[in-house]
Amino acid sequence: MAAAADNTGSGKEVMKLLLSIHPNIQITESTMKAAAWNQGTGRDLIDLLLSTRCNIKLTEPVLRAITRTSNAITMKLLLGAHPDIRLTESIMIAAARNAKDGRRVMELLLSKRPNFQITESIMAAAAENRGGDEVMELLLCTRSDINVTEPLVTAIAQNCGPRIMKLLFSTYSGIQITESIMAAAARNRSSGKAVTELLLSIYPDIQITNSIMMAATENSRSGSQVMELLLSTRSGVLVTEPVVKAMARNFDATIMKRLLSTCSDTHITEPIIIAAAGNCNSGQSMMALLLSMHCDFQITNCMMTAAAENEKCGKEVLELLLSVKPNQGIISESVMVAAAGNVASGSAIIELLLSRDPNVRITESIVMSAVSNWNCGRNVMGLFLSKRPNILITESILAAAAGSYGCGGTLNLMLTNRPGIPITESIMSAAAGSHRDVVESLLSTNPNILITESIVTSAEQNRDHGTEIMSRLLAALGVHISAVKAAAYFGRSYWFHELFSKCRNEFVTNGHHGECLRVAVEGGSQDIVKSLLEICGQPFNIDGKNWITQIDENNWTIRMVAAQSRNHWALEQLGAEPCCCSTPVILQRRGQIPTPLFL
Numbered sequence: 001m002a003a004a005a006d007n008t009g010s011g012k013e014v015m016k017l018l019l020s021i022h023p024n025i026q027i028t029e030s031t032m033k034a035a036a037w038n039q040g041t042g043r044d045l046i047d048l049l050l051s052t053r054c055n056i057k058l059t060e061p062v063l064r065a066i067t068r069t070s071n072a073i074t075m076k077l078l079l080g081a082h083p084d085i086r087l088t089e090s091i092m093i094a095a096a097r098n099a100k101d102g103r104r105v106m107e108l109l110l111s112k113r114p115n116f117q118i119t120e121s122i123m124a125a126a127a128e129n130r131g132g133d134e135v136m137e138l139l140l141c142t143r144s145d146i147n148v149t150e151p152l153v154t155a156i157a158q159n160c161g162p163r164i165m166k167l168l169f170s171t172y173s174g175i176q177i178t179e180s181i182m183a184a185a186a187r188n189r190s191s192g193k194a195v196t197e198l199l200l201s202i203y204p205d206i207q208i209t210n211s212i213m214m215a216a217t218e219n220s221r222s223g224s225q226v227m228e229l230l231l232s233t234r235s236g237v238l239v240t241e242p243v244v245k246a247m248a249r250n251f252d253a254t255i256m257k258r259l260l261s262t263c264s265d266t267h268i269t270e271p272i273i274i275a276a277a278g279n280c281n282s283g284q285s286m287m288a289l290l291l292s293m294h295c296d297f298q299i300t301n302c303m304m305t306a307a308a309e310n311e312k313c314g315k316e317v318l319e320l321l322l323s324v325k326p327n328q329g330i331i332s333e334s335v336m337v338a339a340a341g342n343v344a345s346g347s348a349i350i351e352l353l354l355s356r357d358p359n360v361r362i363t364e365s366i367v368m369s370a371v372s373n374w375n376c377g378r379n380v381m382g383l384f385l386s387k388r389p390n391i392l393i394t395e396s397i398l399a400a401a402a403g404s405y406g407c408g409g410t411l412n413l414m415l416t417n418r419p420g421i422p423i424t425e426s427i428m429s430a431a432a433g434s435h436r437d438v439v440e441s442l443l444s445t446n447p448n449i450l451i452t453e454s455i456v457t458s459a460e461q462n463r464d465h466g467t468e469i470m471s472r473l474l475a476a477l478g479v480h481i482s483a484v485k486a487a488a489y490f491g492r493s494y495w496f497h498e499l500f501s502k503c504r505n506e507f508v509t510n511g512h513h514g515e516c517l518r519v520a521v522e523g524g525s526q527d528i529v530k531s532l533l534e535i536c537g538q539p540f541n542i543d544g545k546n547w548i549t550q551i552d553e554n555n556w557t558i559r560m561v562a563a564q565s566r567n568h569w570a571l572e573q574l575g576a577e578p579c580c581c582s583t584p585v586i587l588q589r590r591g592q593i594p595t596p597l598f599l
Contacts (some may be wrong), residue, residue: 072101079108096123136164211225456470456492479499488497
């Protein structure tokens with residue numbers, strides 16, 4: 001029933017069918033909550049359940065979910081069918097947060113309980129309602145007994161528009177505007193400028209502090225408008241380095257130019273230049289402005305690295321730096337690493353840097369950054385291989401490419417460029433955790449490797465493609481005995497039988513029964529344990545040794561492992577009587593405490 005209630009496409013039709021087949025089925029809290037939060041057919045489902053079932057138990061969590069997501073029609077149906085519903089603060093908060101029909105839902109609830117106390121938490125929820133200011137307007141217009149605190153005014157200043165702020169000040173006199181309220185207004189994403197302008201008109205003498213300025217720089221949507229307002233209406237504004245740094249990173253050059261003309265004593269420091277170099281949207285114009293007004297600085301490695309990391313205009317920023325200071329820009333390893341890993345502009349930046357310094361050393365760290373770049377790593381590697389034909393391609397580099405999302409093309413490029421390069425276990429292990437196409441590329445080189453424990457482990461952890469990859473590897477490669485043990489531990493029955501069939505002789509000849517059974521018991525796979533017991537036969541003796549009771553290097557027997565894993569089925573198969581299943585058994589190594597009786 002809960003699954004039907006969660007069906008966003010055909011929930012109502014499926015629910016109707018189920019109710020017709022099972023008319024007496026109980027509608028649980030889980031079903032009602034699933035229906036309430038169903039973004040597609042939730043309202044229809046709630047209407048259906050409320051209109052066809054009168055014995056539904058409406059718990060507070062269910063009422064909160066319905067009040068938060070439903071419209072007034074559904075709420076009216078609910079109140080009509082259950083007139084004895086007890087309204088609580090949490091239910092009123094849910095109504096205040098209703099972004100679709102919050103005002104009408106709140107009106108219905110207040111008509112039921114006209115004297116319900118509107119708490120600060122309810123008002124704060126209404127202020128944070130992204131569906132509009134209607135709920136807040138309703139509460140301010142109909143209730144004059146609201147306790148207006150600084151946190152509440154702060155929430156309204158940050159989330160509501162100027163109309164609500166005016167209504168608040170006209171309804172409640174004596175409200176003090178504090179630094180935190182002004183900072184909240186500066187953070188207001190949708191109406192920051194209008195709310196800040198309103199507060200400045202009411203309290204023209206309020207001091208604009210560093211916190212207020214920083215709040216404006218953190219506002220990615222309307223912060224630049226707030227900052228322009230503050231700079232144009234207030235002289236003597238305190239502008240600290242953190243504020244200028246944030247402006248350099250987040251705003252455009254127009255606002256920075258106004259700041260520098262208004263506050264002529266502003267010092268442009270290295271952190272500010274670094275921030276400008278990392279400005280993705282306006283880095284080029286911001287850097288051009290700073291360079292035109294303050295050229296007396298040294299280009300540092302941090303500036304170059306920040307520009308190389310800039311995904312949108314990194315190349316243009318670097319060109320500016322290198323053109324204005326042609327003798328200063330040192331292309332270090334960290335700059336090249338940042339450029340090679342830039343997923344949007346990496347190849348363009350690398351091409352610029354190589355043309356600037358044809359002799360720059362391409363280290364393993366730089367190549368590792370390139371082969372891990374899912375978007376343009378192939379183009380970057382193409383540049384490296386064409387400019388540096390003798391570049392070293394190490395095992396770590398190939399493994400990084402094989403295991404990185406979207407880097408199969410980069411791997412193919414390296415394999416094509418360097419035919420005969422050895423494919424190792426670690427490279428194939430990385431590929432087993434990636435995609436079949438990557439594995440196919442490696443198998444095309446006819447690698448002389450075996451399927452090992454690490455490869456099986458990587459495939460096991462690969463939820464999307466692990467089974468497909470293992471099937472391909474089983475068809476192409478030999479098997480190391482550790483892979484059989486890994487499959488036994490993970491309970492992968494098909495893998496185990498296929499792997500075992502490839503190394504059965506070695507398995508039996510070298511007596512791996514005990515160790516393999518031990519990990520299978522620990523992993524809990526009945527099928528694999530049963531298979532191993534059938535393979536070994538009775539009694540469990542190999543070369544005169546009973547590997548059921550044999551102690552390993554940690555002084556554990558297989559029965560101990562089964563007992564610790566609560567594997568009672570395995571204990572019975574191993575000839576032991578498990579003790580009371582409901583009594584926890586704590587096992588320690590033999591010699592530290594007496595051996596449990598059932599062992």
